[in-house]
Amino acid sequence: MSRGRYLLVGVSAIALAGGAGALYVAPLMADPAGIKDCGNVLPPLPAPSGHAPTSVAEPQWAQRGGTVNDASCLSRTAVKGVVRPTSEAEVAQALAYARATGLPVSAAGVKHSMGGQAFRAGGVVLDMRGMDAITLDRDARTVTVGAGTTWHAIQQAIHPDFAVKAMQSTDIFSVGGSISVNAHGMDHQAGAVMGSLRNIRLMLADGRVVTVSRTENPDLFRHVVGGYGLFGVILSATLDVVPNAIYRSERALIDYRAFPATFERIAADPSVGLAYVHLSTAPGSLLTEALVYQYRQFPEDQALTRAPLGEVPSTKVRRLTVNLAKKNDLFKTMKWWSEKHLEHRLEACTITRATAQGSGEACLVARNDPMHDSVAYLFNKLPGETDILHEYFVPRDRIVPFIDGMRDILRDQKANLVNASIRAVGHEDNALSYAPAPAFSVVLYLNQPTDDAGTAAMRRLTSALIDLTLAEGGRFFLPYQLHYSPEQLVRSYPEIGAFFAAKRQWDPDGLFSNSWYARYAPLAGKQPAATRPSITSGAPAA
Structure with a gap:
């Protein structure tokens, strides 16, 4: 949306309003008081059964219990709690706790998906915004970033010499979220985010950390990109950058x-x-x-x-x-x-x-x-x-x-x-x-x-x-x-059954979930899961 257009129409509106009309205009201009919460229109879902933990320590909760919502403000969902990790070890601890208690895990960024894709009722939410390191490699023309890093922060870090090759058309979103939906933007030549990804560092359900790319674990790479967080926790990604060209x-x-x-x-x-x-x-x-x-x-x-x-x-x-x-x-x-x-x-x-x-x-x-x-x-x-x-x-x-x-x-x-x-x-x-x-x-x-x-x-x-x-x-x-x-x-995605089957192969215990998966997998994913695929370079979390 254009900047100049809003300014002109807004000034015209203020001039037209005047007097008593200002009482009508003022609320339309006001800053938000906080995150909007309008209720819940998500389809009802059964709560996870869970069980009492054994010897596994609880993670450091950023929010214990309570509810979360997304940008729609219509997805209010009660959760076990929110963990905001700042390291791979803290992600691994949260996953270990969820495995021990039988609770589902969802990874979230700024939560601009609008159908509960960033959380699951009764589950553990990983707020990945604390994973926001940025490292620019000028010679390789790449930037390696934490999953919770926003495009806004990346642009600030690489400007004025470099620019992002592919990103969403606004900069508010997190890299992990953009990868999870394979977002696209204004560059018709670069394509979606997938096209500028060198590799992704991913934590699997069992706590192992692997690298996925077009050449390393390529099948898992194809499922993680646009995979809605169902195959593992994206820890970081290495992306192509391009010269910050001048345009007319x-x-x-x-x-x-x-x-x-x-x-x-x-x-x-x-x-x-x-x-x-x-x-x-x-x-x-x-x-x-x-x-x-x-x-x-x-x-x-x-x-x-x-x-x-x-x-x-x-x-x-x-x-x-x-x-x-x-x-x-x-x-x-x-x-x-x-x-x-x-x-x-x-x-x-x-x-x-x-x-x-x-x-x-x-x-x-x-x-x-x-x-x-x-x-x-x-x-x-x-x-x-x-x-x-x-x-x-x-x-x-x-x-x-x-x-x-x-x-x-x-x-x-x-x-x-x-x-x-x-x-x-x-x-x-x-x-x-x-x-x-x-x-x-x-x-x-x-x-x-x-x-x-x-x-x-x-x-x-x-x-x-x-x-x-x-x-x-x-x-x-x-x-x-x-x-x-x-x-x-x-009808729209005839491969959805195979996608859900692959999810069950990579995550046989169903650790990773969200409201979207819980709603549609039982109804649209009829293909049985096969033997879990092999992976290369798997290692426990640091």
């Missing part, structure tokens, strides 16, 4: 039907390093107009200097803009109008020159800049509502009919769509791949009431959009709310 920011307004041809031109141009599309959410042009953003590599110049990475300013005004767009179609229209006509005039150009830059020169940014956004403006303290992500992967030749069908569904169900974007993904070869062939990813940012009616409406919308995706030969992304049926899961 470009944009074009097109009819959505022209997008496939437009992307073909982008894909054929190696100078375009980053690209994405925003679709109109204004009622009068819903999903018919599209703004194509691309960042084209600019020739290096001794007079060009990369500015330090700064935080996104004007958080309250941007938050106001987002929240007004949820409340009123007029502000949806204003937001889209300003993005089309005024946003580029307010864009932050972060590359400076030794001499003054002329007014007619291009806006230049470093590669790190477009992705250096922790989206603080998306968090609020508004009661009775929450924001939900959907993501659908559609064959590239079916994107236009998919958008047509999606528009009909959104209008028919009166969905409150706040943002819609398109990015390109290539073939992903992990075991549970959302892209078995090159596809376009359609990301929807939706607002819903948190009452029963709002949840029921979101369930209907999710089911309808999944059915549309399946009809067009696509797949839906799994890290979001669990409103889909086991039948829809199997």
Whole structure:
């Protein structure tokens, strides 16, 4: 989401509000009071039986008992407790305790998966954010990071010389979480996170630590990437980094039907390093107009200097803009109008020159800049509502009919769509791949009431959009709310049975679990587990 657009619409809103209207505006701008907790819409699950520990000491609890939730605020779950390890030895201790007590273990980062993928009722949660070391190898052009490290911290550590090769489009997420869902972002050439992974250091259910990569334990590597934490605890990862190239920011307004041809031109141009599309959410042009953003590599110049990475300013005004767009179609229209006509005039150009830059020169940014956004403006303290992500992967030749069908569904169900974007993904070869062939990813940012009616409406919308995706030969992304049926899961991911069977091979005692696995494995995973595969270089934890 663009920075300039929010600023302009927000200022306009403040000017329009005035007087008594300020009482309405103030809550829409307010900082969140804490982590939102709106209840629990997860399907009911049986609690783990567990048993009393023998001689194994309890881990150091960061939270004993209580509940946890995720970014949806709708997944409140009672747990045994939360452990926040800072070393491999502390991870091993927590696993030993869980094995001795018969409790499931889930690894968590910032918990932006929205269907309980980071915890299990009655289980032990490993909050991996204490594992956040960063080591840059300039000669190898790699960075080795702890699983709990955020992309924000990595960017700060490697800027201004290097940039991340593949990451999510915002920087708030943890590396372990991004690996566990095989996240992708703005770089259509680099692909998803899997493509830039040199290796992963993983702790297995029995406490052994192994390295997995394309050449070392490759089958386990394919299951860990996009494996939702079910095959082991990611301890650290080594990732490729690339030069922090200078880009010229470009944009074009097109009819959505022209997008496939437009992307073909982008894909054929190696100078375009980053690209994405925003679709109109204004009622009068819903999903018919599209703004194509691309960042084209600019020739290096001794007079060009990369500015330090700064935080996104004007958080309250941007938050106001987002929240007004949820409340009123007029502000949806204003937001889209300003993005089309005024946003580029307010864009932050972060590359400076030794001499003054002329007014007619291009806006230049470093590669790190477009992705250096922790989206603080998306968090609020508004009661009775929450924001939900959907993501659908559609064959590239079916994107236009998919958008047509999606528009009909959104209008028919009166969905409150706040943002819609398109990015390109290539073939992903992990075991549970959302892209078995090159596809376009359609990301929807939706607002819903948190009452029963709002949840029921979101369930209907999710089911309808999944059915549309399946009809067009696509797949839906799994890290979001669990409103889909086991039948829809199997139709979208026919390999799901083999995936669950492999999980039981690597973790025969079922130590690693989460709400998603506990919900769907008994219903969608019918294939029996075989003999546990062999691994290389297994060693006990340090």
